[in-house]
Amino acid sequence: MCGIVGYIGHRDAYEVIIKGLKRLEYRGYDSAGIALLNDKVELAKTKGKVADLEAMCATTISNKGKLGLGHTRWATHGIPNDTNSHPHVSNSGNLVLVHNGIIENYDALKQTLLKRGYVFHSDTDTEILVNLIEDVKIKEKVKLGKAVQIALNQVIGAYAIAVFDVQKPGEIVAAKLGSPLAIGVGEKEYFIASDASPYIEHTNKTVYLEDGEMAIIRLHKSLKIRSIKNDNLIDPYVQELQMSIENIEKGGYDHFMLKEIYEQPQAIIDTFRGRMKADEGIVKLSGLEDHIEKFLHARRIIVIACGTSWHAGLVAEYIFEDLARIPVEVEYASEFRYRNPVIFKDDVVIAISQSGETADTLAAIKLAKQQGAFVFGICNVVGSSIARETHTGAYTHAGPEIGVASTKAFTTQITLLTLMALRLGKKLGALSNTRYRNLLQELQLIPAKIEKVLAVSSQIEHISSLYNHATNCLYLGRGYNFPVALEGALKLKEISYIHAEGYPAAEMKHGPIALIDENMPVFVIATKKGHYDKIVSNIQEIKSRNAKIIAIVTEGDETVKGLADHVIEIPETEECMTPLLASVPLQILSYYIALQRGCNVDQPRNLAKSVTVE
Ligand code: M6R
Numbered sequence: 001m002c003g004i005v006g007y008i009g010h011r012d013a014y015e016v017i018i019k020g021l022k023r024l025e026y027r028g029y030d031s032a033g034i035a036l037l038n039d040k041v042e043l044a045k046t047k048g049k050v051a052d053l054e055a056m057c058a059t060t061i062s063n064k065g066k067l068g069l070g071h072t073r074w075a076t077h078g079i080p081n082d083t084n085s086h087p088h089v090s091n092s093g094n095l096v097l098v099h100n101g102i103i104e105n106y107d108a109l110k111q112t113l114l115k116r117g118y119v120f121h122s123d124t125d126t127e128i129l130v131n132l133i134e135d136v137k138i139k140e141k142v143k144l145g146k147a148v149q150i151a152l153n154q155v156i157g158a159y160a161i162a163v164f165d166v167q168k169p170g171e172i173v174a175a176k177l178g179s180p181l182a183i184g185v186g187e188k189e190y191f192i193a194s195d196a197s198p199y200i201e202h203t204n205k206t207v208y209l210e211d212g213e214m215a216i217i218r219l220h221k222s223l224k225i226r227s228i229k230n231d232n233l234i235d236p237y238v239q240e241l242q243m244s245i246e247n248i249e250k251g252g253y254d255h256f257m258l259k260e261i262y263e264q265p266q267a268i269i270d271t272f273r274g275r276m277k278a279d280e281g282i283v284k285l286s287g288l289e290d291h292i293e294k295f296l297h298a299r300r301i302i303v304i305a306c307g308t309s310w311h312a313g314l315v316a317e318y319i320f321e322d323l324a325r326i327p328v329e330v331e332y333a334s335e336f337r338y339r340n341p342v343i344f345k346d347d348v349v350i351a352i353s354q355s356g357e358t359a360d361t362l363a364a365i366k367l368a369k370q371q372g373a374f375v376f377g378i379c380n381v382v383g384s385s386i387a388r389e390t391h392t393g394a395y396t397h398a399g400p401e402i403g404v405a406s407t408k409a410f411t412t413q414i415t416l417l418t419l420m421a422l423r424l425g426k427k428l429g430a431l432s433n434t435r436y437r438n439l440l441q442e443l444q445l446i447p448a449k450i451e452k453v454l455a456v457s458s459q460i461e462h463i464s465s466l467y468n469h470a471t472n473c474l475y476l477g478r479g480y481n482f483p484v485a486l487e488g489a490l491k492l493k494e495i496s497y498i499h500a501e502g503y504p505a506a507e508m509k510h511g512p513i514a515l516i517d518e519n520m521p522v523f524v525i526a527t528k529k530g531h532y533d534k535i536v537s538n539i540q541e542i543k544s545r546n547a548k549i550i551a552i553v554t555e556g557d558e559t560v561k562g563l564a565d566h567v568i569e570i571p572e573t574e575e576c577m578t579p580l581l582a583s584v585p586l587q588i589l590s591y592y593i594a595l596q597r598g599c600n601v602d603q604p605r606n607l608a609k610s611v612t613v614e
Contacts, residue, residue, distance in 0.1 A: 001074035001608040002086075002100035003027040004181070005198045006162040006172050008219050009189020013037075013068035014061065016191070020198025021050045021070045023248060026256075026402050026602070026609035027100075027194055028074025031085035035096045038065035041166050043096070045071075045085035049603075067169060067219075069162050069192075071098040074608040077106065078123030088127045090134035091118050094166045095144070097130040100194060101159035101179040102613050109154065129155065133163065145216045145226075148173045152214070152228050158359065158613065160209075162192050175214035175228060179612045180357050180385055183207045183215055183223065185238060190217045194610075195381065196241050197248045197400065204241045208383050239383060247399050255601045257403030257495070261587050262454060265447035267408040268580070270397040271415045278440040281433070283423040285416075287376065287392040294374045295424055298348040300327040302373070304336050304364040305352040306611065308406035308490060312413035313352050314483035315579045319418055322576060323439070324425035333364035334614065345372040350417075351393075353377070354401055354409035355610040356384020363614065365389050378416055380409050394420075403602045404609050405495050407587050410487060411450075411580050418443060418576065442574045446581070449571040453584045456568065460585055463550060463566050464592035467521045470498055474512060474522045474547075475586075476505040478535055481525035484579045488523055488586035495594040495604045505538040518546040523589070524564070525582045528554035529575035539563050550589075552582050 003024025007016040017034055032053040033045025042065075044057050050072055071086035078084035086098045103109070106125035109132055114120075118131045132154065137147035144165045152159075158178030164171065174181055174192050184191030184199035184206055191199035192215075196206050207223065209215060213234060216224040225234040253259035276283050288295065295301075301320055303313035310332060317328040331341070333351075337360060343349075349368040353361045356379035365375050365386060377390030380398050387393060396412035422439055425431035431439070467473070473492060477485035486502035493500045503512055505524065516522065522542050526535045536559055542549055543563055551564040554572050561567050570581040594601045 001028045001076070001610060001612050003072040003194045004098045004100050004160060004162055004192065005070040006068070006098070006174065006192030007189070008067045008170070008172050008217060009186065010066060011189065012064050013066055014057070014064055016198070017068050017070035018050065018054055018057070020193055021053070021072045023197040024194055025050055025072050026404060028072055028608045029603050030075050030080035031073040031082070032071065033085040033087050034068060034070040035087040036061065036065040036068040037164060037166060037169055041096060043087065043089065045082060045087065047081050047085065067164065067172065069096060069098045069164065069172070076102050076613055077125045084122045084124050086126060088122065088124065088130045090130045092134060095130050095134050095163055096166065097126065097133070097161055097163040099126040099129060099159055099161045100612065102157050103129055103155055103159065104157040105155065129161070130163065144168060144171065145173050145214070148175055148214060149226070149228055149231065152177070160194065170219045172217045173214065174209065174217060176209040177211050177228070178359065181209045183209065183217065185223060188220065190223065192217065196243060200241065200243050200248065201245045204243070205238050206241050206383070207236045207238055210388070241382070243400065248402065255403065255591070257405055257407060257591055257601050260401055260403050260407045261584065261591065263399065264408045264411050264584065265450045267398040267412050268415050268447045268450070270399070271412045272419060272443065273397070276419060276440060276443065278444040281437050281440060283419050283440070285394050285419060285423065287394045288420055288423060291374065291376070291392055292427065294348055295326070296428060297346060298326060299344050299346045300329060302343070302347055302349045302368070303328060303330045303352060304333040304349060304361055304368070306333050306358050306360055308410050308487060309352040309354060309413060311483045311487040311490070312410055312417065313350070314486070315414050315480065316350065316417040316421070318480050319421040319576050320424070323421040323431055324428055325430040326424065331364070333358065334360040337364040337367050343368055343371040343373050347373045349373045349375045351375055351377050351386055351390055352413055353386045354380045354406055356381040356386040357610045357612050358386070359612050359614045362386055362389060378413055380412070402609070404604055404607050405491055405590070410583060414579055415443070415446070439574060439576070442577060446573070446577055449573060449581055450584055452571050453581055457588050460568060460588045461592045463568070464589050465596055467548070467550070468593045468596040470521050472515065472520055473498055473500040474515065474520060475500060475502040476508060476522060476538060477525035478505045478531040480530055480575055480578050481527065481582060484525050484582045484586070485523070487583055488590070491587055491590035492593065494607060495590055495601055496597050496599055497605070498593065505535055508538060509541070513541065513545070516542060516545040516547045518548070521548045521550060523550045523552070523586065525552045526560045527552065527570065527578050527582060528557065528572060530578060536560065536563070552585055
């Protein structure tokens with residue numbers, strides 16, 4: 001959470017930073033700030049969004065310096081207000097710092113600094129850190145880089161920081177442990193950011209700092225990377241990124257979420273491109289092939305993930321057990337990491353994360369590795385912490401997902417997991433050649449079938465308008481459609497703030513049925529393949545309690561049409577691919593309901609795209 005942008009070079013730092021903060025706003029958007037250095041330092045910070053900061057700067061900032069730091073915040077320590085916003089300035093006024101993460105031993109550090117006469121104006125851990133660095137700098141009579149290093153060795157927690165010294169213009173020091181930090185290397189200029197999107201139009205050359213590394217970034221000098229622990233010099237590894245500017249802009253859509261919903265057919269094609277040749281019966285994922293023995297001899301697969309990625313993991317449980325006959329357990333990373341789990345050396349762990357930065361998933365991966373498990377990562381963000389921390393893995397190639405509500409990440413994760421299950425199922429003999437080939441052919445047709453679902457979005461928009469005043473909703477599905485129900489409910493609650501529950505349809509009569517009355521819209525995924533008769537019975541039970549029923553059905557279905565208040569048709573597909581189609585109308589429904597309720601679709605309250613704190 002929180003986005004950091006820094007710049008040092010020949011451009012107007014203000015322009016670079018404000019634009020960059022807008023691109024990073026998905027990481028947190030409760031307050032924003034900027035500090036610019038020229039002959040003096042100018043600081044502006046405010047509760048609210050980057051647009052509020054921009055408005056404030058129009059009247060308060062005159063200094064168009066060539067060095068600066070900016071921050072967009074998702075509050076951890078201290079409520080969102082002007083004072084708690086970053087950047088934070090040390091007591092002398094010399095050091096200016098932005099931070100993403102949490103300093104866990106902030107209180108002990110604060111007590112020491114208080115005794116040494118420091119005063120604090122905010123409730124943040126960041127203000128403690130900037131003063132700790134200042135204290136070290138003065139006490140040890142060292143330069144900024146050394147002071148940062150000594151201070152960080154006293155810190156427990158997670159951080160990505162960038163700091164400059166007003167007395168020494170021309171230098172920014174950055175450091176990372178647990179939170180992401182990228183450095184863009186341009187011609188006589190450097191960019192610092194939580195991801196590469198703020199500077200992609202200026203340079204595609206990027207150095208991702210590793211945990212425990214710090215960078216001394218000086219104008220007209222080469223980039224120096226050092227180990228925070230032992231000061232060793234580390235050769236910067238400069239990567240050339242493929243990201244393009246079009247990918248991170250709205251491209252004519254009103255919201256990123258809508259754009260990303262519509263990008264799903266292409267994102268799925270991009271995910272299987274070069275990995276699947278359906279006509280030749282070939283599936284080849286190099287990360288899987290290189291370690292296939294681990295999977296073939298796995299005692300079980302454990303999936304770890306959070307949120308929507310966890311729902312994709314639940315779909316994986318059905319797919320791997322169904323197609324490859326490998327036992328699967330799906331764990332919330334946040335529970336797994338703290339519950340002393342039994343992990344065998346022949347377990348294969350699959351970690352799923354769009355951002356590749358989720359703190360709980362990252363910690364769960366480290367735990368699994370410590371206990372000897374082999375970890376395969378499925379990430380969307382190239383070069384992310386999880387992609388680097390896992391033994392091997394595969395990228396989803398969905399392209400940047402900016403809307404906080406995950407959409408194309410979910411369907412591309414399922415696509416990738418399906419490819420893996422198909423490959424393993426074939427190799428293990430769990431799938432006949434004919435079935436394997438039929439499934440490949442069907443997977444190839446999925447993007448076109450999603451296009452057909454997208455084509456009925458105006459019908460879905462109309463249905464949304466009938467239920468946008470609901471206060472509670474129920475989502476039901478069975479088998480492969482149970483995770484879809486969970487995902488549908490999550491989409492609705494996170495962007496429209498309507499309470500929604502996803503449930504396995506058969507569990508309804510063990511409790512939730514008590515909630516059902518004429519005021520409760522019930523969304524049921526009732527596709528032909530997948531316990532159809534059973535779900536029809538569930539629909540009868542709901543109908544007899546007068547709830548409104550909105551059903552996702554297979555094209556041409558007449559039975560459910562006769563029972564439900566509304567049906568949304570999706571094309572027929574293999575049961576194991578139903579989630580790829582059935583999740584799409586539910587995304588569109590949530591989008592329109594949130595929009596009609598006047599909610600901020602791309603930046604829902606209290607959330608952030610990348611959850612880098614536990
Ligand atoms: O980046 P990750 O996939 O690891 O993120 C996990 C969750 O934070 C994420 O899926 C979250 O639940 C989304 N807001 C759901 O739309």
